[in-house]
Amino acid sequence: xxxxxxxxxxxxxxxxxxxxxxxxxxxxxxxxxxxxxxxxxxxxxxxxxxxxxxxxxxxxxxxxxxxxxxxxxxxxxxxxxxxxxxxxxxxxxxxxxxxxxxxxxxxxxxxxxxxxxxxxxxxxxxxxxxxxxxxxxxxxxxxxxxxxxxxxxxxxxxxxxxxxxxxxxxxxxxxxxxxxxxxxxxxxxxxxxxxxxxxxxxxxxxxxxxxxxxxxxxxxxxxxxxxxxxxxx
Numbered sequence: 001x002x003x004x005x006x007x008x009x010x011x012x013x014x015x016x017x018x019x020x021x022x023x024x025x026x027x028x029x030x031x032x033x034x035x036x037x038x039x040x041x042x043x044x045x046x047x048x049x050x051x052x053x054x055x056x057x058x059x060x061x062x063x064x065x066x067x068x069x070x071x072x073x074x075x076x077x078x079x080x081x082x083x084x085x086x087x088x089x090x091x092x093x094x095x096x097x098x099x100x101x102x103x104x105x106x107x108x109x110x111x112x113x114x115x116x117x118x119x120x121x122x123x124x125x126x127x128x129x130x131x132x133x134x135x136x137x138x139x140x141x142x143x144x145x146x147x148x149x150x151x152x153x154x155x156x157x158x159x160x161x162x163x164x165x166x167x168x169x170x171x172x173x174x175x176x177x178x179x180x181x182x183x184x185x186x187x188x189x190x191x192x193x194x195x196x197x198x199x200x201x202x203x204x205x206x207x208x209x210x211x212x213x214x215x216x217x218x219x220x221x222x223x224x225x226x227x228x229x230x231x232x233x
Contacts, residue, residue: 026052026062034071035172039084043072070170085174087224093171094217100164101148102210107155109197109205116154117198123147124190131187141172147190151197151209174220188215 029052034043048059063080066072073081085093108116127143134140145168152161188211196208 022054022058023061023065026054026058027065030062030066031069031071031169034066034082035169037082039082039173041082043080043082045080069166071173083170083173085170087221090171090174090220090224091217093167093174094213094220097164097167097171098210098213098217100160100167101151101213102206104152104155104157104160104164105193105197105209106202106206107157107160108151109200109202111156112154112197112200117194120147120150120154120194120197121191123150124194127190128187171220174224188212 030048037043043063045056045059045063049056052059063072064074067074067080071083073083075081123143123146127140127147130140130143148168149161149165152164155161193205193208193212196205199205
């Protein structure tokens with residue numbers, strides 16, 4: 001029997017801020033909240049407003065904006081839902097991600113410092129340890145996000161980091177919460193990725209990170225295929 005999962009708590013305490021700043025704040029909070037709900041989850045404006053302590057106007061405007069970013073689907077009956085992405089979407093997202101991650105690795109490998117290597121190695125070891133135990137797929141996902149986000153930030157290209165963040169949010173919408181719990185695969189070491197960066201060879205680091213992302217692509221496509229088979233049985 002599938003366990004009922006509680007929705008994550010969305011908290012944005014009302015505060016006296018300018019309208020433009022409030023809009024940005026609501027959008028950012030929803031960006032972090034929406035992927036955790038899983039594909040096709042309904043977004044109830046009244047409930048979102050209640051949790052945020054806001055009127056419906058800023059929440060509705062934010063949902064419309066996020067629909068333009070691809071995170072929200074607008075139904076003809078006025079309902080809003082988390083986007084559901086399929087096999088083809090996953091392929092395209094991961095192909096793009098591999099290029100962006102590779103570029104971030106190339107940029108970072110050309111200038112990485114000892115302190116950055118130490119910081120990334122700590123994050124990488126935490127991811128690898130979580131993967132080896134495979135107890136909580138959401139925790140693993142969070143550790144993965146922290147590691148790859150830090151690589152993007154250290155690369156020093158703000159637009160690249162922003163693009164990777166938006167790609168990452170869409171990729172989180174691919175699988176329902178807990179949807180990878182029973183998918184056991186041989187994982188690729190994140191410590192080896194840090195070793196590639198520390199070696200100071202931009203080409204090698206780019207190739208390693210691209211292979212790493214495409215490895216994850218096979219993993220998620222397998223989970224999506226399993227999901228589709230379960231629908232038809």
